[in-house]
Amino acid sequence: MTPILExxxxxxxxxxxxxxxxxxxxxxxxxxxxxxxxxxxxxxVESAALIGRIRGHFAEYGFGxxxxxxxxxxxxxxxxxxxxxxxxxxxxxxVEIGWRLARRHWGQGFASEAAWTCLRCAFxxxxxxxxxxxxxxxxxxxxxxxxxxxxxxxxxxxxxxxxLEPGHPLRPHVLYRINRAQWQATLHG
Numbered sequence: 001m002t003p004i005l006e007x008x009x010x011x012x013x014x015x016x017x018x019x020x021x022x023x024x025x026x027x028x029x030x031x032x033x034x035x036x037x038x039x040x041x042x043x044x045v046e047s048a049a050l051i052g053r054i055r056g057h058f059a060e061y062g063f064g065x066x067x068x069x070x071x072x073x074x075x076x077x078x079x080x081x082x083x084x085x086x087x088x089x090x091x092x093x094x095v096e097i098g099w100r101l102a103r104r105h106w107g108q109g110f111a112s113e114a115a116w117t118c119l120r121c122a123f124x125x126x127x128x129x130x131x132x133x134x135x136x137x138x139x140x141x142x143x144x145x146x147x148x149x150x151x152x153x154x155x156x157x158x159x160x161x162x163x164l165e166p167g168h169p170l171r172p173h174v175l176y177r178i179n180r181a182q183w184q185a186t187l188h189g
Contacts, residue, residue: 003062004125009117012110014066014080016058017051021067024076025051028102037139039170057083063126065098068114070105077105080114082122082131087162091154091175094132095122099145106141112148119149123180130179134159136170143174150186151176 007014022044028034029042029050042050057064065081078101085094097118099111122128133151135142143153157175164171 003058004121007066007117007121008071009113011071012077012114012117013069013071014114014117015069017055017067021076022048022051024102025067025079028078028100031103033103034100037136037142037170039164039168054079054081063121066118068099068101068110070110077102077110080111080118082118082126085132089159089162091132091157091159091177094130095126095128097122097131097133097149099142111142111145115145115149119178119183123183128180130177133176134173137172137174143176146176149178150182151178152182 005016026042026044026047029047030044032041035041054065061084063082065079065083067076068078068080069076078099080097080099080101082095082097085092085096097115099115101111119131122131131151133142133146135146137158146153154175154177157177159173159175160166160171161173
């Protein structure tokens with residue numbers, strides 16, 4: 001498949017990663033507030049390795065987590081995109097949608113706008129039947145984004161994240177889903 005290199009929305013550009021994104025991405029991934037629902041902030045080396053894995057996902061599947069920038073200023077603000085879920089769970093195989101934005105860009109609707117753009121890509125360009133998203137039970141901001149883009153909670157699909165040790169406070173996760181018909185209904189609703 002030819003990689004989907006760029007997507008656009010009214011205010012945002014979702015693009016391929018550039019080497020000069022690392023400094024701002026590493027700062028974002030080192031921010032304890034941004035990373036409060038992840039096991040730990042990332043070092044610069046870990047952030048660089050993550051960018052490498054993202055590039056590998058694009059090379060293998062043609063889509064992934066795009067670097068996210070504002071169209072008005074060109075400022076790098078985070079990442080948003082689609083990934084194959086990389087662990088075994090009752091809902092896999094599946095494609096998940098996710099996002100991570102720098103704190104100074106929170107509360108402006110950028111996560112929802114970028115995620116909506118990714119859903120359009122998932123259903124209209126990639127021809128997927130369903131997209132999932134998941135997060136820790138306490139991550140209400142991400143759950144609000146999931147709801148804003150039309151995803152529905154699947155309480156029967158809630159799970160313990162297998163990459164976290166039993167008893168870890170972030171291990172319990174909620175699962176959200178949206179299928180092509182639900183997405184199309186949001187277009188006309």
